[in-house]
Amino acid sequence: MTQATIESLAHDARKPLPGWAAHIAAPVVGGLIGLGIGVFLIVIAGADPLAAYAVMFQGAFGGARQIQETILKTAPLLIMGLGLSVAFRARVWNIGGEGQYYMGALVGGAIGLAFPGWPSPLLIPAMLVGGAAGGLLWALIAGLMKVRRGVSEIISTLMLNYIAILFVQYMARGPLQEPGGYLPESAQLVAAARLPTFFGTRIHLGVLIALVLIPLVFALIWSTPLGFRLRAVGERASVARYAGIQVERMILFALAFSGALAGLAGIIEVSTLHTRLKGEISGGYGFSGILVALLGRMHPLGVTVAALFFAALTIGAQSMHVVYGLPDALANAIQAIVVLSVLAVDALAHRR
Amino acid sequence: MHGIVKRFPGVIANAGVDFDLLPGEVHALLGENGAGKTTLMNVLYGLYRPDAGEIWLRGRRVAFSSPREAIGQGLGMVHQHFMLVKPFTVAENIVLGQRSPREPLAHDMRQTHRYLRSLSGQYGLAIDPAAPVWTLSVGEQQRVEILKALYRGAEVLILDEPTAVLTPQEVDDLLAILRRLAGEGKAIVFISHKLGEVLGVSDRITVLRDGKVVETLPAQAADEHGLARRMVGREVLLRVSKGPAQPGEVRLAVQNLSAVNDRGLPALRGVSLEVRTGEILGIAGVAGNGQTELEEVITGLRRATSGTVTICGHTATNRSPTAIGALGLAHIPSDRYAMGMLRYFTIAENLVLQRVGQAPFTQRGWLRKDIIRQEAQRLTAAFDVRTPSVENPARTLSGGNAQKMILARELARQPKVLLAAQPTRGLDVSAIEYVHRTLIAQRDSGVAILLISTELDEILALSDRIAVMYEGQIVGVMDGPGADIHQIGLMMAGSKRSSL
Ligand SMILES: Nc1ncnc2c1ncn2[C@@H]1O[C@H](COP(=O)(O)OP(=O)(O)OP(=O)(O)O)[C@@H](O)[C@H]1O
Numbered sequence: 135m136t137q138a139t140i141e142s143l144a145h146d147a148r149k150p151l152p153g154w155a156a157h158i159a160a161p162v163v164g165g166l167i168g169l170g171i172g173v174f175l176i177v178i179a180g181a182d183p184l185a186a187y188a189v190m191f192q193g194a195f196g197g198a199r200q201i202q203e204t205i206l207k208t209a210p211l212l213i214m215g216l217g218l219s220v221a222f223r224a225r226v227w228n229i230g231g232e233g234q235y236y237m238g239a240l241v242g243g244a245i246g247l248a249f250p251g252w253p254s255p256l257l258i259p260a261m262l263v264g265g266a267a268g269g270l271l272w273a274l275i276a277g278l279m280k281v282r283r284g285v286s287e288i289i290s291t292l293m294l295n296y297i298a299i300l301f302v303q304y305m306a307r308g309p310l311q312e313p314g315g316y317l318p319e320s321a322q323l324v325a326a327a328r329l330p331t332f333f334g335t336r337i338h339l340g341v342l343i344a345l346v347l348i349p350l351v352f353a354l355i356w357s358t359p360l361g362f363r364l365r366a367v368g369e370r371a372s373v374a375r376y377a378g379i380q381v382e383r384m385i386l387f388a389l390a391f392s393g394a395l396a397g398l399a400g401i402i403e404v405s406t407l408h409t410r411l412k413g414e415i416s417g418g419y420g421f422s423g424i425l426v427a428l429l430g431r432m433h434p435l436g437v438t439v440a441a442l443f444f445a446a447l448t449i450g451a452q453s454m455h456v457v458y459g460l461p462d463a464l465a466n467a468i469q470a471i472v473v474l475s476v477l478a479v480d481a482l483a484h485r486r
Numbered sequence: 487m488h489g490i491v492k493r494f495p496g497v498i499a500n501a502g503v504d505f506d507l508l509p510g511e512v513h514a515l516l517g518e519n520g521a522g523k524t525t526l527m528n529v530l531y532g533l534y535r536p537d538a539g540e541i542w543l544r545g546r547r548v549a550f551s552s553p554r555e556a557i558g559q560g561l562g563m564v565h566q567h568f569m570l571v572k573p574f575t576v577a578e579n580i581v582l583g584q585r586s587p588r589e590p591l592a593h594d595m596r597q598t599h600r601y602l603r604s605l606s607g608q609y610g611l612a613i614d615p616a617a618p619v620w621t622l623s624v625g626e627q628q629r630v631e632i633l634k635a636l637y638r639g640a641e642v643l644i645l646d647e648p649t650a651v652l653t654p655q656e657v658d659d660l661l662a663i664l665r666r667l668a669g670e671g672k673a674i675v676f677i678s679h680k681l682g683e684v685l686g687v688s689d690r691i692t693v694l695r696d697g698k699v700v701e702t703l704p705a706q707a708a709d710e711h712g713l714a715r716r717m718v719g720r721e722v723l724l725r726v727s728k729g730p731a732q733p734g735e736v737r738l739a740v741q742n743l744s745a746v747n748d749r750g751l752p753a754l755r756g757v758s759l760e761v762r763t764g765e766i767l768g769i770a771g772v773a774g775n776g777q778t779e780l781e782e783v784i785t786g787l788r789r790a791t792s793g794t795v796t797i798c799g800h801t802a803t804n805r806s807p808t809a810i811g812a813l814g815l816a817h818i819p820s821d822r823y824a825m826g827m828l829r830y831f832t833i834a835e836n837l838v839l840q841r842v843g844q845a846p847f848t849q850r851g852w853l854r855k856d857i858i859r860q861e862a863q864r865l866t867a868a869f870d871v872r873t874p875s876v877e878n879p880a881r882t883l884s885g886g887n888a889q890k891m892i893l894a895r896e897l898a899r900q901p902k903v904l905l906a907a908q909p910t911r912g913l914d915v916s917a918i919e920y921v922h923r924t925l926i927a928q929r930d931s932g933v934a935i936l937l938i939s940t941e942l943d944e945i946l947a948l949s950d951r952i953a954v955m956y957e958g959q960i961v962g963v964m965d966g967p968g969a970d971i972h973q974i975g976l977m978m979a980g981s982k983r984s985s986l
């Protein structure tokens with residue numbers, strides 16, 4: 135994605151909406167068009183499109199277990215998307231959510247591995263704080279490069295992704311590898327290092343955190359002077375500077391905040407899903423998070439819907455793959471087409 | 487244009503406007519701030535779709551859905567604020583969005599440059615096609631806009647307040663160009679708040695008030711007072727009266743100040759001046775002689791290379807805009823879009839831009855939107871900023887109302903020193919009267935005012951002392967009352983220095 139496209143998407147997102155109808159109708163129409171295009175792909179792959187879509191829907195919402203799955207998938211996307219919305223509102227293009235996620239997972243995971251004897255009420259907060267700090271510091275590198283040297287954060291955060299991912303892979307294969315193990319993985323986290331779950335389901339503390347973050351981010355953006363300044367920097371840095379806003383500080387904050395939430399998402403996933411550190415712990419949340427933030431128009435409620443939509447699409451596509459034996463790539467392609475058409479219709483709807 | 491109606495939420499910007507334009511005429515559009523002039527032209531240009539009404543062009547009914555279509559039909563528009571891509575050069579901006587047979591691989595920039603040079607030479611729009619737009623002054627950017635429309639071969643040329651940013655000499659040149667273009671059969675819409683210009687250049691004048699046509703009359707049949715009365719609906723003072731100044735202690739002192747411009751060339755060369763409480767010091771000068779840089783250095787937006795700025799006895803040289811603001815300086819910026827306002831923020835948010843983090847607007851870390859709204863309502867009422875709601879985005883304000891919003895915000899900070907740069911640019915006659923009164927009232931209440939204006943009339947009307955700037959230096963200082971216009975003119979042109 136070029137800077138120009140991101141900026142134009144973000145620009146559209148800052149326009150006041152022409153009404154609730156367009157607000158809701160545009161994504162729905164876009165989604166339907168995307169699924170419509172997907173029909174052709176499914177037909178080419180030799181399956182019945184209606185049945186395939188039914189399976190997809192069933193897979194995401196068909197029962198308690200499926201809904202649970204979708205919610206679990208939503209949480210990390212939502213957390214990342216919320217953080218990135220704050221950054222994007224300041225026009226800070228943090229493309230490094232993936233790297234920050236990995237560094238958060240690493241720091242939080244290392245704490246979990248290092249103190250297996252701690253009681254859960256101590257260990258869990260330590261891991262969560264560590265995870266957020268890991269992501270925050272990693273993003274701050276890009277922030278300092280930007281305010282000190284004028285390095286574009288788009289490039290630096292992107293590059294830092296590779297470093298972070300490879301570093302975690304190295305750690306999982308080297309210093310943190312399970313003693314006596316063969317796989318490039320750390321030892322499993324002890325039970326005290328797993329986030330608690332609720333009501334006998336797999337819904338865990340991370341989901342709760344994501345839910346709490348929705349109003350918090352909303353309040354940050356709209357109800358605090360900090361949010362006001364971030365938005366001012368995003369709208370026009372020259373005016374913000376004229377108004378006495380310390381633009382550099384806002385840029386640092388935007389990166390730090392989005393980095394911290396990305397790191398938090400990382401440690402939550404490691405603590406609940408993977409239960410250990412290894413090379414592959416993300417599934418591209420860092421990148422889907424960007425789309426979730428933009429699709430959600432950088433508004434906490436929009437981001438929530440977008441995260442849910444994205445999660446459902448992923449889960450549904452998986453079951454289409456499993457049930458119909460349709461290739462994995464097809465499911466991914468349909469997912470991408472849907473996202474593109476939602477974005478396209480959305481952009482069209484908000485012209486003039 | 488017949489019966490054009492354009493509504494915005496809460497306002498009817500055009501309420502059934504009839505407007506016709508003949509080839510070979512300059513047709514002036516007059517009206518108060520917010521009367522609907524810009525809106526009407528945006529409708530013509532395809533930027534807005536009218537809610538009712540018809541547009542006919544050369545005997546055919548047209549409905550442009552985009553400016554691109556309008557341009558294709560020979561329309562050209564120079565907007566009230568510029569639509570230029572700052573990092574691009576002049577020539578790049580002009581060819582932007584244009585097709586040439588060799589595109590996309592090679593647009594022959596050299597030929598474009600040559601053509602632009604001849605075009606700009608022909609019309610006296612001195613401009614370097616290779617200069618990046620961000621290095622140009624406001625006045626120069628305006629010339630680029632005009633050149634762009636000419637380059638695209640416009641038959642109908644709409645100019646929305648083109649002269650607001652030009653120097654008197656440039657205005658004369660532009661008016662001559664407009665006459666020449668009209669002589670070649672082009673049709674020109676000319677929007678201006680300056681009645682003298684309007685009378686001088688136009689063939690016919692249409693006056694709008696509250697979105698309706700008051701009258702369309704031939705220019706010969708009009709005079710300044712009559713036009714002002716038609717626009718406003720009452721008698722207006724074209725020049726406010728003021729008592730003598732009561733200057734006190736020095737509030738703003740600038741000593742030997744030097745700075746470079748965006749291109750790294752010296753823009754200020756040892757400027758010294760003092761402004762005392764209770765007086766207005768006016769800086770006269772042709773645009774581009776260092777006024778913008780002086781404004782920026784004093785407000786902390788540009789570094790001084792040497793020299794000092796002192797505000798109320800405290801050194802302010804090269805400090806942050808916040809720190810300088812805290813010393814008691816308020817600033818009405820000359821470039822209201824680049825510095826003064828956030829177009830997508832609400833009017834209320836814009837009105838508390840610098841004060842938002844302080845009590846009572848923030849309490850215990852939370853914004854108090856109710857209090858911000860009350861303050862905004864108080865200020866918009868006090869300064870007659872016309873808008874259906876302070877919760878509307880600032881971009882919905884007409885040009886003049888946006889300027890009043892900035893003025894309201896800056897004066898609400900109760901400054902000790904006020905730097906007012908082009909404070910009445912784009913304002914209608916009654917708003918100018920109001921702003922001038924306000925500035926004088928501020929002076930009388932003890933504020934030290936540094937007025938930077940390329941409008942010589944404004945300098946003469948307001949200043950207690952006048953300093954003339956030329957090529958980054960103050961070439962003369964004289965008393966305001968009774969100042970010799972001829973002498974100031976000569977100094978502005980650089981041909982005379984007064985012994986200080
Ligand atoms: N995009 C918009 N959305 C909402 N209201 C608008 C919009 N544009 C203009 N208006 C409103 O329409 C009215 C007419 O505005 P317009 O810009 O046409 O005035 P104008 O005659 O050009 O004034 P000025 O001399 O100050 O430039 C104003 O009340 C303004 O607030």
Ligand SMILES: [Mg+2]
Nearest residue numbers: 524566884885
């Ligand atoms: Mg206007």
